[in-house]
Amino acid sequence: MAANITIGPIPYHWPAAIKLEFYRRMAEEPAIDEIYLGEVICSKRAPYFDNHLPDVTANLMAAGKTVILSSLAEVMLPRERKATSDLAALDDIELECNNAAALYARGRRPHRIGPFMNAYNEATIAFMADQGATHICLPSELPAPSIAIAAAAARALGLGVEVQVFGRASLAVSARCYHARAHRRTKDNCQFVCEDDPDGMPLTSQNGTPFLRVNGIQTQSESYIDLLAELDDLDKLGITHFRLSPQMVDMAGVARVYRARATRSISIEDAGQQLRALCGATPFSNGFYHGVAGYQSVPDLAAG
Amino acid sequence: MPHAKSIRQERARFPGADALSRVSCVLVQPVLTRIVRNVADKHPSLFARLGEHQATTYLIDPVELPFSLLLRPDPEALSLQAVPRDRLPQAGASIRGKFLLLLRLIDAGEDGDAAFFSRGLDIAGNTEAVVRLRNALDDIDGSIVEDCASMFGAPGRLILQQLRKTYGQANARS
Amino acid sequence: MQDRDDVLAELICPAGTPAALRTAVDAGADAVYCGLQNATNARNFPGLNFTPDELAEAVRYAHARGVKVLLALNTYPPAGKVALWREAADLGARLGVDAFIVADMGVADYIARTHPSVRLHLSVQAAASSPEAIRYYCEHFRVKRVVLPRILTIPEIRAIRREIPCEIETFIFGNHGLMVEGRCSLTNYLTGQSTNMDGVCSPASAVEYIRHPDGTMSAMLAGFTIDRFGADDKAGYPTICKGRYQAPHRPEGYYAFEEPISLNLSRLLPDLISAGVHAFKIEGRQRSKSYVRNVVASFRKAVDDIRAGRPANIVDLIALTEGQKETQGAFETKKWR
Numbered sequence: 001m002a003a004n005i006t007i008g009p010i011p012y013h014w015p016a017a018i019k020l021e022f023y024r025r026m027a028e029e030p031a032i033d034e035i036y037l038g039e040v041i042c043s044k045r046a047p048y049f050d051n052h053l054p055d056v057t058a059n060l061m062a063a064g065k066t067v068i069l070s071s072l073a074e075v076m077l078p079r080e081r082k083a084t085s086d087l088a089a090l091d092d093i094e095l096e097c098n099n100a101a102a103l104y105a106r107g108r109r110p111h112r113i114g115p116f117m118n119a120y121n122e123a124t125i126a127f128m129a130d131q132g133a134t135h136i137c138l139p140s141e142l143p144a145p146s147i148a149i150a151a152a153a154a155r156a157l158g159l160g161v162e163v164q165v166f167g168r169a170s171l172a173v174s175a176r177c178y179h180a181r182a183h184r185r186t187k188d189n190c191q192f193v194c195e196d197d198p199d200g201m202p203l204t205s206q207n208g209t210p211f212l213r214v215n216g217i218q219t220q221s222e223s224y225i226d227l228l229a230e231l232d233d234l235d236k237l238g239i240t241h242f243r244l245s246p247q248m249v250d251m252a253g254v255a256r257v258y259r260a261r262a263t264r265s266i267s268i269e270d271a272g273q274q275l276r277a278l279c280g281a282t283p284f285s286n287g288f289y290h291g292v293a294g295y296q297s298v299p300d301l302a303a304g
Numbered sequence: 305m306p307h308a309k310s311i312r313q314e315r316a317r318f319p320g321a322d323a324l325s326r327v328s329c330v331l332v333q334p335v336l337t338r339i340v341r342n343v344a345d346k347h348p349s350l351f352a353r354l355g356e357h358q359a360t361t362y363l364i365d366p367v368e369l370p371f372s373l374l375l376r377p378d379p380e381a382l383s384l385q386a387v388p389r390d391r392l393p394q395a396g397a398s399i400r401g402k403f404l405l406l407l408r409l410i411d412a413g414e415d416g417d418a419a420f421f422s423r424g425l426d427i428a429g430n431t432e433a434v435v436r437l438r439n440a441l442d443d444i445d446g447s448i449v450e451d452c453a454s455m456f457g458a459p460g461r462l463i464l465q466q467l468r469k470t471y472g473q474a475n476a477r478s
Numbered sequence: 479m480q481d482r483d484d485v486l487a488e489l490i491c492p493a494g495t496p497a498a499l500r501t502a503v504d505a506g507a508d509a510v511y512c513g514l515q516n517a518t519n520a521r522n523f524p525g526l527n528f529t530p531d532e533l534a535e536a537v538r539y540a541h542a543r544g545v546k547v548l549l550a551l552n553t554y555p556p557a558g559k560v561a562l563w564r565e566a567a568d569l570g571a572r573l574g575v576d577a578f579i580v581a582d583m584g585v586a587d588y589i590a591r592t593h594p595s596v597r598l599h600l601s602v603q604a605a606a607s608s609p610e611a612i613r614y615y616c617e618h619f620r621v622k623r624v625v626l627p628r629i630l631t632i633p634e635i636r637a638i639r640r641e642i643p644c645e646i647e648t649f650i651f652g653n654h655g656l657m658v659e660g661r662c663s664l665t666n667y668l669t670g671q672s673t674n675m676d677g678v679c680s681p682a683s684a685v686e687y688i689r690h691p692d693g694t695m696s697a698m699l700a701g702f703t704i705d706r707f708g709a710d711d712k713a714g715y716p717t718i719c720k721g722r723y724q725a726p727h728r729p730e731g732y733y734a735f736e737e738p739i740s741l742n743l744s745r746l747l748p749d750l751i752s753a754g755v756h757a758f759k760i761e762g763r764q765r766s767k768s769y770v771r772n773v774v775a776s777f778r779k780a781v782d783d784i785r786a787g788r789p790a791n792i793v794d795l796i797a798l799t800e801g802q803k804e805t806q807g808a809f810e811t812k813k814w815r
Contacts, residue, residue, distance in 0.1 A: 123584025175629030439525030
């Protein structure tokens with residue numbers, strides 16, 4: 001049984017029309033099983049799409065997709081606390097918690113653990129399972145040996161286990177908005193300048209190559225995580241869900257490549273070539289998985 | 305005023321500097337050997353914090369002195385050597401600053417990070433080696449510098465006093 | 479165990495080495511915090527921290543002088559390495575430390591069940607920044623104190639205080655972390671060593687300083703240029719979040735996250751006390767005895783002045799700050815965000 005292919009929450013401030021079109025395409029794509037919705041990064045952006053969420057959810061469900069609502073990664077302001085508790089109050093849809101405030105509001109009712117929750121180890125996973133977690137998305141910096149142990153522990157407790165296999169890694173979040181800062185504004189007066197960068201804002205070190213992407217309060221990797229060559233191993237370790245984080249590329253095409261590789265109906269080389277064709281010149285990385293610097297791309301030995 | 309500028313000014317060479325440097329090295333070497341033995345005997349715990357960097361060579365470069373110091377904090381082959389500036393050997397790490405700043409750092413009279421932030425202290429080479437040496441020295445109670453000065457009796461303490469006074473005045477002016 | 483309102487404005491001081499711990503105790507710390515020589519704490523730096531024997535001696539020294547010892551176990555064990563954190567907790571309990579500072583739920587759960595008599599403090603690395611998040615840790619692990627992230631204004635702290643059942647500790651001086659602590663993998667992205675799992679941030683082994691002939695200096699991390707300082711520029715730590723980069727709208731290069739600068743809340747101490755902050759934390763386990771002596775002594779005096787109703791006379795600590803600059807960060811105004 002191949003793992004499920006999931007689409008993570010959209011990290012960027014895409015205009016509502018773009019998001020609607022994006023989810024229309026995701027609904028049509030058979031390679032995709034589950035879709036996470038909701039604003040995870042910046043509470044100021046949420047009003048732009050919140051009113052569309054019920055329709056989008058209904059459409060995706062009608063197309064046979066499992067829909068999960070993701071909570072904010074950072075909860076501090078009254079509106080963020082309210083958004084989190086409102087979300088946790090919903091009973092007819094799955095919830096992914098990305099902050100302890102969401103866990104608090106959810107109580108022992110079933111929920112998923114998001115990648116911002118720091119489920120690094122078997123002890124934490126056991127505790128979370130005891131509190132009603134049904135599914136864990138592991139932190140993207142976790143190396144393979146730890147993924148193996150965490151996955152085994154989670155599976156033994158009957159939890160789903162998810163790993164991000166595609167898209168930019170979230171490297172940091174902050175209370176400060178770095179998009180606003182780049183434009184000499186503050187977060188309260190940002191005028192949603194992040195909307196101008198649907199693929200994030202590149203930061204270039206003085207070596208001359210971009211290495212980070214700013215997305216509002218979030219800092220991402222410049223490279224896309226790509227674990228196509230590691231899917232077999234992840235499958236053997238018991239990973240039940242492969243997460244694709246949305247980027248400004250043909251995500252349905254990306255999902256098809258990962259689905260094809262997950263079902264072993266395509267070679268690693270062919271899958272890699274197809275993914276490269278879809279992603280332009282953006283560098284790929286798998287360093288975190290292999291326990292080296294995250295930006296690095298370690299050639300897969302089995303593939304060679 | 306920024307230390308960095310003054311560090312560069314101290315670097316100005318003069319005719320005969322190299323010869324003076326070499327003579328100074330010969331003169332000062334016996335003293336250095338006594339100092340480093342004394343410190344090692346009194347503070348054996350220092351070596352544990354150095355860990356693998358016991359084997360690293362450190363070039364300690366007091367900018368106003370006519371020579372630099374090469375430290376190898378290996379308990380099996382401990383050495384502190386004066387080396388002429390025109391023949392500086394390869395070192396694992398180098399630490400450069402005004403002589404009395406370096407003395408104050410050894411004695412935790414000054415904070416190494418602060419000295420670095422102000423650019424009064426330059427480090428190069430293996431940064432971890434520098435951090436380990438700093439932390440190892442910082443864990444020593446009492447004053448290594450005063451201990452060493454005392455090795456030379458009243459004249460040693462007097463020289464140290466004078467040096468500190470000069471340094472204090474120089475700092476007050478800058 | 480003392481009542482939450484018993485001693486307000488407790489001074490929590492850093493100790494990277496046994497000598498620094500004694501210095502902090504002698505300079506007037508109410509409590510010192512320290513860590514072991516491994517990945518169980520977030521200052522797992524070369525040549526720093528305590529062996530078990532040193533910790534035992536440190537606890538004796540501090541307790542003999544009425545000072546508490548808090549053991550930082552504030553990193554996240556990666557799966558398969560949990561035992562190291564449990565052993566550290568067992569050791570700390572055996573040696574009689576007064577509290578553990580924790581971030582990971584698995585570690586917190588273990589201590590709450592195995593060593594229920596030892597206080598738990600929630601590390602800033604847990605990033606609990608709302609009453610709900612804090613209550614979560616209080617209710618599940620009996621956390622007695624939360625170290626708040628450095629992202630809240632004083633009115634926000636006051637509001638949180640009214641809604642939580644535990645004490646509040648805030649940073650008042652030192653390194654000014656920009657990212658939400660416990661959620662930052664920047665170091666791991668460039669170096670392969672993780673802040674959360676290994677307790678490092680820009681590890682010295684990956685740092686190199688290059689002096690250029692014109693007097694400028696490049697700070698490199700794993701081959702990436704973090705900043706290039708002019709001959710007379712002040713410097714900071716070589717952390718990614720204090721680096722200078724280019725962006726499409728900032729081709730000249732700019733401090734994309736924050737410039738080298740340190741937090742100093744000395745002028746806000748009375749406001750923090752009235753907002754209900756129980757304990758003041760001084761950052762800097764990686765700093766020297768000289769730093770500890772100066773900073774602890776000056777805040778000791780300031781806190782004593784305030785408690786006695788005198789205006790606090792704050793000593794100038796600018797020379798000890800990163801970039802020789804200081805800020806009140808988020809505490810004073812939302813504009814910081």
